[in-house]
Amino acid sequence: MMAIPLRPRPGPVLVLVLPLLLSACAGFAPKRLYDDQIGYSGSLSDSQKAQTLLNAVRIRYGDSPVFLNTTQVISGYSLQRSLSGTLTILPGNNPANTVAGTPGVTMTQSPTFTFQPVTGAALAQSVIQPLSPAELLPLSLSGTPIDVLFRLAVQSVNGLQNSSMLDTANRTGSPGFAHLLINLRRLQIAGLVHFRLGQTESGGDPTKAAEPKDSTKAPTNLIISLPDSDDPQLQQVVVATRTMLGLSATRTEAEVVYGSGSPSPGTVSILTRPILGVLGQIASEIQVSPQDVAEHRTIPTVDDSAILSRPTIIIHNGDKPPHDAFSSVRYHDRWYWIADTDFDSKLAFSVMQTLVSLAETTQPSGTVVTIPAR
Structure with missing residues (x-):
């Protein structure tokens, strides 16, 4: 609630309140369109990189990879604007002349994400079938x-x-x-x-x-x-x-x-x-803890750097990834990541992401899971 002293000419005061309230929300929709498109595309890219990296780590340890595609993102907003108030006018230039009002803007956000597991025929076609x-x-x-x-x-x-x-x-x-x-x-x-x-x-x-x-x-x-x-x-x-x-x-x-x-x-x-073979190639080069190899949790790392000078993608592991890692995932009690300062690994990883996209079907079969965002 706010109170504004009424000047000798009270009429213009009422004219100014609504324009100020409306102008504050005039650019809301275009700005949200830009922010959502850029923001969600960046988040989707990061999640796809993390899923690919995690699947490679899973294969490294003999675990099953999981493919979950984000098929739809619906960003819903509700905007409500209101203005309520009272006007008191006494004769003359009485100091008690006031206009009181309560402007308000209420916005609610309810994005919904739709995920689709890749299973059955879609899994065989896009993940198990060799690339053409x-x-x-x-x-x-x-x-x-x-x-x-x-x-x-x-x-x-x-x-x-x-x-x-x-x-x-x-x-x-x-x-x-x-x-x-x-x-x-x-x-x-x-x-x-x-x-x-x-x-x-x-x-x-x-x-x-x-x-x-x-x-x-x-x-x-x-x-x-x-x-x-x-x-x-x-x-x-x-x-x-x-x-x-x-x-x-x-x-x-x-x-x-x-x-x-x-x-x-x-x-x-x-x-x-196939894509599983591509992931297996990356998995074979991941540096793992010597203790995991000694305990038969995984097998030794493939090393062909004698001729090709370095692994295709260098994936580090440790207790905590750097804050600026290109992509990082946690598997069991360790972190695995690709350094943002390793351009060759990032380039090879983007090639692998392209291969994954190339193998995906346009309309994959499977159960659609829609989850409202929290």
């Missing part, structure tokens, strides 16, 4: 480091094996696989490795005539192209990479096929991983 090479490999054209992409999502190329958490006999993989990734990265930086859908060009293999093209069919074959370079040093890398891929030194293109082992002439065999 035709969707995976062209990501390198968008600037994704091809060595990171292969380390995360490719299990083998022409029989050259990537590291594997469950392969106790050869957990660090084939040395040739690491050398292939180093060469592919050098060629990617130089713009000498490409992927496209279509058929190989006639100049791809001088010993074999090109197959006739059918313009009535949409191209479905994934072609890898390794053109020649004018730089003698890069040309040596090109030739060496072609040899690693089972191609002749003069062949510039080959078809990528899904599978393992030795491919047929003119093709490159690539065995991709």
Whole structure:
């Protein structure tokens, strides 16, 4: 309640009270739209990173991963404005002339989040089914480091094996696989490795005539192209990479096929991983307590840094994460986190998040759980 002394002309006083009350709320809706969209998108991104990191830690300890997607966010607000008051006017300029009022604004917030567990057919399609090479490999054209992409999502190329958490006999993989990734990265930086859908060009293999093209069919074959370079040093890398891929030194293109082992002439065999395999790759490199290994709570960490210089994503563990960690989760009595000052790990983690999004179905099946926010 407030009391305002009434001036000799009381009329304008009443005119000023409502505009002040209304102007205080005039920009409420646009500001809430901006704050909610930016705020919820940031929170959703942080929660997705934490879920991915926690699932990798779970797999590291032989626990089951859990996938819970946020499918809908409804931010509801109710705004009520009120003004009540009394007006007392006595004759003349009596000091008792007053106008009294009680302005008020009441706002209530009731956001609702909708979560959907990934189970059944959706789990098999988006998490257990291997990623398609035709969707995976062209990501390198968008600037994704091809060595990171292969380390995360490719299990083998022409029989050259990537590291594997469950392969106790050869957990660090084939040395040739690491050398292939180093060469592919050098060629990617130089713009000498490409992927496209279509058929190989006639100049791809001088010993074999090109197959006739059918313009009535949409191209479905994934072609890898390794053109020649004018730089003698890069040309040596090109030739060496072609040899690693089972191609002749003069062949510039080959078809990528899904599978393992030795491919047929003119093709490159690539065995991709499912999302569970991608998470398993990250899990295998997590540094854990030596006591946990001694007590058989988990297995030793995969170490292929002798050739590739560092793990794909460095995940630390300890009693407490730094306040500025890129992402951190608690599992049992320890914390696991990615440092915000480790750009390479953050970049690789964002690539993994992209792979998770790539594998998700548009309309996953499962039970929808709607939870009003507290």
